[in-house]
Amino acid sequence: xxxxxxxxxxxxxxxxxxxxxxxxxxxxxxxxxxxxxxxxxxxxxxxxxxxxxxxxxxxxxxxxxxxxxxxxxxxxxxxxxxxxxxxxxxxxxxxxxxxxxxxxxxxxxxxxxxxxxxxxxxxxxxxxxxxxxxxxxxxxxxxxxxxxxxxxxxxxxxxxxxxxxxxxxxxxxxxxxxxxxxxxxxxxxxxxxxxxxxxxxxxxxxxxxxxxxxxxxxxxxxxxxxxxxxxxxxxxxxxxxxxxxxxxxxxxxxxxxxxxxxxxxxxxxxxxxxxxxxxxxxxxxxxxxxxxxxxxxxxxxxxxxxxxxxxxxxxxxxxxxxxxxxxxxxxxxxxxxxxxxxxxxxxxxxxxxxxxxxxxxxxxxxxxxxxxxxxxxxxxxxxxxxxxxxxxx
Numbered sequence: 001x002x003x004x005x006x007x008x009x010x011x012x013x014x015x016x017x018x019x020x021x022x023x024x025x026x027x028x029x030x031x032x033x034x035x036x037x038x039x040x041x042x043x044x045x046x047x048x049x050x051x052x053x054x055x056x057x058x059x060x061x062x063x064x065x066x067x068x069x070x071x072x073x074x075x076x077x078x079x080x081x082x083x084x085x086x087x088x089x090x091x092x093x094x095x096x097x098x099x100x101x102x103x104x105x106x107x108x109x110x111x112x113x114x115x116x117x118x119x120x121x122x123x124x125x126x127x128x129x130x131x132x133x134x135x136x137x138x139x140x141x142x143x144x145x146x147x148x149x150x151x152x153x154x155x156x157x158x159x160x161x162x163x164x165x166x167x168x169x170x171x172x173x174x175x176x177x178x179x180x181x182x183x184x185x186x187x188x189x190x191x192x193x194x195x196x197x198x199x200x201x202x203x204x205x206x207x208x209x210x211x212x213x214x215x216x217x218x219x220x221x222x223x224x225x226x227x228x229x230x231x232x233x234x235x236x237x238x239x240x241x242x243x244x245x246x247x248x249x250x251x252x253x254x255x256x257x258x259x260x261x262x263x264x265x266x267x268x269x270x271x272x273x274x275x276x277x278x279x280x281x282x283x284x285x286x287x288x289x290x291x292x293x294x295x296x297x298x299x300x301x302x303x304x305x306x307x308x309x310x311x312x313x314x315x316x317x318x319x320x321x322x323x324x325x326x327x328x329x330x331x332x333x334x335x336x337x338x339x340x341x342x343x344x345x346x347x348x349x350x351x352x353x354x355x356x357x358x359x360x361x362x363x364x365x366x367x368x369x370x371x372x373x374x375x376x377x378x379x380x381x382x383x384x385x386x387x388x389x390x391x392x393x
Contacts (some may be wrong), residue, residue, distance in 0.1 A: 006064045007035035009355035013182070016041060016081075017065060018105075021051075022138070022164055023122045023198060024094035025061035026171025030088070032064035032176065033348040033357040039084065039373060042392055044069040044365055060345050063335060065238055068373045069393045076392045081105065083377050085113050089191075094122040095134045104309040107193040116193040118181045122174050126197045135151035136198050138167040145202025146220075150209055153224035160340050170203035223281075231277040232256070232284055234316060238297040246290075246310040251275070259307045260291050278288050337362035367393065 005011045010031055017028045017040040032038040038064065051058060056119045071077040085091065091110060093100055100121065107119040123128055124136015139160050142148050147166070152159030177194035185191060185331050203210055209228065212218040221229060227233035230248035247256035255267045265287060270276040277284055292300060299312045304311045313319070320326055333347035340362070348357040374384050387393045 003037070004068070004360040005035045005317055005360045006033055006360045007352070007355050009034040009352060011035035013037070013039070014039065014087055016084055016088045017089040017092040018091065018095070019122070019250045020094065021357060022061065022167040023059075023136075023174070023196075023201075024092055025258060026168050027093050027120065027122060027174040027178070027196075028065070029061055029063070030172065030348070030350075033359070034172060034355070035357070036090075038065040040065045040067045040364060041070050041081070041084075042067055044071055044393060046103075046366060053363070053366070054340055058264040059337065059343055062363035063345060063359050064361050065364055066267055066369035066373060067367055068370045069367035070370075071392050072105070072171075073247055076387065076390070078104065080374070080377070080387075080392070082113050084373075085110055085117060087377075088114065089182070090118045090120060092120040092122070092174070092178075097121070097127045111191065112192070116185060116189065116191045118178060118185070118194060120174050120178055120194045120196075122170055123195070125199045127195050131199075138164040138198065141166045141198035141202050145199055146206060146210070147202045150160070150206070150220045150222055150228075151312040152222050154222050156222070159222075165205055166198040166201040167204055167283040170196050170198045171270070173201060173204065176283045181210075192378075193254045226281055228286070229278055230274065232288060234281075234285060236285075236289055236292045238292055238300055239295055241297045243297045244294070244312050245292075245304065248274070250274070252309060253309050255307050256304070259304055259309060260288070262287070262291055270354070312315070333359040335359045338365065 013031070015028060016033050017038050019025050019028055028040075030037055072079055072081055084107075086102045091105070093105070095103075105119075106118075110117045110119055123132070124141060125131035125134055142160050142165065145160065145166065148158035148160055150159055153170070174194065174196040177196060181192050181194050209220045212220055222322075223242075227236035227248070229244070230246075232246075232253070233246040233248055235242050235244050247253050253271075255265060257263060264270050265284075270280040271284060295303075301311055301313055315323065321332065331347050331349075332344045334342060334344055336342050343362060345359060347359065350357070371381075371384055374387075374393070379387075384393070
């Protein structure tokens, strides 16, 4: 049966996927969603993968791919990989930095096989330096990057961000690197080595918090749900839940105070300036909370939006996917898995009008496309049977 292409956007590219866990698969998922022919290379030994294949995490990360089993530690497996590399545009891996060299699939080795190849390496801390051999995990790099030091309430100690943010960001940065390298290759005709790491992903997310230090030496502190500098921007308890309000800037602040019938706050000397509202945040929040507790979240959101004041409810996950705007954005994509049946997965977030992405295939079964891919390389059934018997595939 012919392969259904997810999108025409990247359909001319082939990607060899050697990734596992999260950061690498996030990168490759982006390419697969936009139609790249992604060949997921897996070890024939099913025990190598630590997580359950039928879990939501695996299904969400590995859709729109084909799977081939291949033992890269054998000469025969290495030969097949090199044949695939000759046909590929991109190889993505997130081994520890030394592993690719031991396997002989580092950039200089791949470049000899295919000068146009782009190797993408995603690591915890970078491909060299004093931490290069440390195992990289999202929470560890959240701490090392400083992200946890600015997350959480003052005095409560560091707090991890609720999502795997350095993993996901590293994957997206790597995908951006792939696209940049492919565009540059159109000019030079050559590939290159793209690198991303979880530590710098955390720094990327800190953005202005990090810049406050690099520019002026200011060490950002935890401020809970408050904005570090612009108040009132925070989360406030209502009659039945919580809402976010961002009433910064003099004009919006004045409209907000009037909308909640607290004009008395406008004549308070401390609250007349942005700096005063920031330094007096504890007292300001206490005053606002006295009023906001008296109506439901929905009522406040309706009232404040009518006045043009940025605000919104704070949802639990079930409420998120019931929201009409989230549904309008088609944030859920559906696909049928041969064993698990119909699945609802997180859809691609980037919209292209002419060559949109689709989820056209569920995650592949282990080695589901091994024979198909080897046949494309010119192997016949007898050769494939021999490779199977010798545990090469």
